[in-house]
Amino acid sequence: MTFMVRAAVEDRGFEVSLSLGPTETVAVMGPNGAGKSTLLAVIAGLLHPDTGRAELDGRVLFDLTDGRGTWTAPHRRGTALLAQEPLLFPHLSALDNVAFGPRSAGVPKLQARESARRWLAEVEAGELQRRRPGQLSGGQGQRVAVARALAADPGLLLLDEPMAALDIHAAPLLRRLLKRVLARRRAIIITHDVLDALMLADRVVILENGRVSEEGPTRDVLLRPRSRFAAGLAGLNFVSGTITEHGLQAKDLAIYGQHDDLPGPLPAGQPGVAVFTPAAVSVFLTEAHGSPRNSFAVVVSELEPHGDRVRVRAGEGGQLSADITPEASADLGLVPGLKVYFVIKAGAVSIYPG
Numbered sequence: 137m138t139f140m141v142r143a144a145v146e147d148r149g150f151e152v153s154l155s156l157g158p159t160e161t162v163a164v165m166g167p168n169g170a171g172k173s174t175l176l177a178v179i180a181g182l183l184h185p186d187t188g189r190a191e192l193d194g195r196v197l198f199d200l201t202d203g204r205g206t207w208t209a210p211h212r213r214g215t216a217l218l219a220q221e222p223l224l225f226p227h228l229s230a231l232d233n234v235a236f237g238p239r240s241a242g243v244p245k246l247q248a249r250e251s252a253r254r255w256l257a258e259v260e261a262g263e264l265q266r267r268r269p270g271q272l273s274g275g276q277g278q279r280v281a282v283a284r285a286l287a288a289d290p291g292l293l294l295l296d297e298p299m300a301a302l303d304i305h306a307a308p309l310l311r312r313l314l315k316r317v318l319a320r321r322r323a324i325i326i327t328h329d330v331l332d333a334l335m336l337a338d339r340v341v342i343l344e345n346g347r348v349s350e351e352g353p354t355r356d357v358l359l360r361p362r363s364r365f366a367a368g369l370a371g372l373n374f375v376s377g378t379i380t381e382h383g384l385q386a387k388d389l390a391i392y393g394q395h396d397d398l399p400g401p402l403p404a405g406q407p408g409v410a411v412f413t414p415a416a417v418s419v420f421l422t423e424a425h426g427s428p429r430n431s432f433a434v435v436v437s438e439l440e441p442h443g444d445r446v447r448v449r450a451g452e453g454g455q456l457s458a459d460i461t462p463e464a465s466a467d468l469g470l471v472p473g474l475k476v477y478f479v480i481k482a483g484a485v486s487i488y489p490g
């Protein structure tokens with residue numbers, strides 16, 4: 137019982153392979169235009185790739201490598217797509233929207249409605265069964281849409297930013313619901329939200345420029361990012377370069393740090409990354425000396441509130457950040473354009489091959 141897809145869409149520069157275990161949920165994350173929606177469209181059968189093959193629980197979804205060009209129609213794939221908007225039939229009640237899939241598959245009316253009632257109860261929307269979509273809030277509509285997707289008993293659920301159109305009060309309820317629903321199911325969820333990835337996904341796949349740039353268990357990717365994009369998601373500073381005996385050399389920046397998972401010395405000469413949290417960075421107006429520390433001369437590019445701290449962004453494109461107290465920021469007289477020193481203890485910098 138497996139799912140695998142391998143597909144290329146040439147004019148979108150898209151080439152991705154992915155497989156999922158029977159109850160695995162994978163979060164797909166990446167910048168705009170990375171290919172996340174393209175991936176779902178290819179799997180759902182809404183977009184014909186140029187080459188590739190996909191299989192779900194023994195059924196071939198498409199095979200463009202076998203000379204015959206096997207292609208299974210979207211509604212016969214055993215996949216169900218949940219989009220940002222519920223996309224319910226406006227003239228049908230919530231109950232009939234959910235019963236629609238089983239009805240189309242030939243289930244008798246009473247039986248289809250009975251199962252629809254069960255699914256609506258499962259998503260805590262039992263009391264909404266008589267309402268039309270126009271009488272539902274965004275969050276209620278999404279819950280009905282989840283019930284409709286589940287009623288088709290899909291082998292793979294495809295979720296395209298299901299929380300994106302909801303307000304901040306409705307999103308947590310749907311997230312909790314999805315957590316329960318996805319625990320025993322196979323699903324791919326596109327999200328821009330780290331919280332969704334942490335709560336819902338076993339694994340994260342980062343797409344950049346139509347390719348998988350990084351993948352792994354959610355916590356590992358967020359704690360030990362190997363791509364700048366994943367580091368940004370986790371709110372971590374990220375510098376790439378070449379591993380040296382004591383840390384990392386990145387252009388003219390020598391960074392001292394620790395290699396915290398491999399025993400023995402750092403594998404000098406290999407490409408690597410240095411990662412550290414903005415909370416570990418202190419800001420000074422003069423260069424600091426002393427115990428193993430990193431002291432980088434940088435120019436402040438931006439100051440922004442970050443919880444009860446001030447996030448100081450520095451360097452070109454604000455790629456390094458420090459979180460300091462508002463008092464410290466005021467005492468230092470920080471303003472964009474000011475030259476300062478970012479100081480980080482070597483012990484707070486993780487270096488690893490990347």
Ligand SMILES: Nc1ncnc2c1ncn2[C@@H]1O[C@H](COP(=O)(O)OP(=O)(O)OP(=O)(O)O)[C@@H](O)[C@H]1O
Nearest residue numbers: 147148149166167168169170171172173174175343
């Ligand atoms: N209908 C289309 N026709 C041609 N090219 C498209 C079409 N839709 C998207 N693309 C291109 O395919 C690439 C991948 O886009 P895709 O929509 O899959 O990215 P995405 O990761 O879902 O982005 P977003 O986060 O903005 O939704 C981009 O270069 C995009 O410009």
